[in-house]
Amino acid sequence: MLNVLGNINWFSVLVAFVVYFLLGALWYMRLFPQLYKVSLGKANETLQNQSPLYIAGPGLCVLVIVVASAILLYALGIDSYGAALVFALVVGVGFLVSNTTNIAINPNIPRPFLYSLITSSYHMVGITLTSLILVAMR
Template identity: 45%
Template sequence: MFNLITEINWIAVILAALTSSILGGLWFTVFFGRLYAEALGKEYTPKEKPAPIFIVGPFVCGFVSTVASAILIYALKIESVSNALIFGSIVGIGYLASTTVNTAINPNIPRPLFYGLISGSYFFLSSLIVAVIICLIR
């Protein structure tokens, strides 16, 4: 396990985490901000400045999952883009999107499946991007 951590290209991990974070920022504001607010049962307020935790928190969580993906990509010896896309799909749907939908299914989310569709599709796409970046900049 320790050998894998020392073999990982940390520049690729940081680039992948930053890319995922930027995509998330755009996804939940510019691309789907209105729909995301609707899924949460809130009024859409695009000019509202988010608290720092809503910027730093997702980046830290994304960085942790990017490191986990990098460890698995190296452990599984994934070296082609096609295999990276398969890996990203499995992680994106099997863990990230399904967990997002599961988390949304509670009384505090007024439209859980709609929320799951918006958030889950971001996590799926992000997982694909992370896997490809880590594979290409190995």
Template identity: 45%
Template sequence: MFNVIGQINWLGVAASTVGMAVLGALWFTAFFGKAYTYALGREGQPPFKMTPIFIAGPFVCGLVASIANAVLMRALGIDNLGDGLAYGLIVGIGFLVTTTVNTGINPNMPRPLLYGAVSGSYFLVAGVVSSLLLVLIR
């Protein structure tokens, strides 16, 4: 499995990472910013100050996820759009959405299902985008 790391396309990993970062920035601001703020119980409060961790953290996480996707897709022989889409949906629904919803279900989250819907749907779409970019750019 580790010999696959040397065989992945780093340009695809870079495109996947940037794609997820841009999608995340738009998702949690322009597309679903109000719903996300409401899910967090922060409506009417001033927005969070954008410190470096809120910018670099998601980017680094996207890089790690992109590398993991590239390694798994290479090991599984996923090399066409149909299989890339199927992989993105299976991983997205089976792991990313379920983990996000489960993370939101806690006493500190005022609207856990809305949080799961907004965040989980982002991770699903981001996972599909990642897998498709990794198939397209190889």
């Protein structure tokens, strides 16, 4: 499967990474900041998320998601938008949504389903955009 590394358009990986990463900033800082705080039980608090860890950590995770997606898309020979959308649905629901929900269901997150809804929908949009970008720039 790793034999496709030489075939990947790495510029498309960079573009998809930037889009997915900036989507996260938009999602959590502009579109749903208050709902996100409510899901964490911190509705009336200022989140302490300005350190480099809270910027670089999600960025690194998104990079891993995008690179793994590129490897799979190329290895599976996905080269149409329809197939890219199916891929996004399978990877999104099968891995990203289920893992996000699993992480959310713990005693430290008081509103696990709200947290999962916000974060899972971010990942579904992110993986869909990633898949479409990678196929468009293949």
